[in-house]
Amino acid sequence: MSGQLGFYFDASACNGCKACLVMCKDKYDNPIGVNFRKVIHYSGGYWEAHPTQKGIMVPHVYAYSISVSCNHCAEPACLDACPTGAIAKKANGLVVIDKEICVGCRLCESCPYDAPQFNEELGVMTMCDGCEDEIARGGRQACVAACPQRAIQFGDLAGFREQYGTVAGIEPLPDPAITAPSLVVTPHRNSPLSGQGTGEVKYER
Secondary structure, X not given: OXXXXXXXXXXXXXXXXXXXXXXXXXXXXXXXXXXXXXXEEEEEEEEEEOOXXXXXXXXXXXXXXXXXXXXXXXXXXXXXXXXXXXEEEOOOOOEEEOOOOOOOOOHXXXXXXXXXXXXXXXXXXXXXOOOHHHHXXXXXXXXXXXXXXXXXXXEEHHHHHHHHOOOOOEOOOOOOOOOOOOEEEEXXXXXOEOOOOOOEEEEEX
């Protein structure tokens, strides 16, 4: 789709402060347990033989953070799962939920990014809409504006791919082949690609 909007995330810059999560939650006044954006802390390590000193083992440990929300995928699992047609992909590529049509069946929770969130107070599913109000007035998305490290950008996906490459999946994110997310990632120096990691998620919220 031409003009597809998406996110760019620089894992090498993110420090896991969660300012993006807090600003997004505040903007949408989401209740406890409903987060359109989440921050994941991933870490691991291994030992290897010292290159010159026999009998010495050297530890290699690492940790990094990932900020992730709805990735407005080219092949959204949530849209395919919705039985009422409440989820649609717009001309600009954003995947949105019509709360007037949603019946709260929660089948869209099949999303591998856990993007659709059930709001018990409203009785419907909700998720990141790319801050459509900000797009309309030329403003910045809440998460983008909040990030002190400037690790998150939002805009033309083709432009991000031209500038930053095509990597869209690092551990512990799912394989991008599943839904073709509108996402470009600059990996942390220790980031294995999705499905190739030996670390584990230490914290997710």
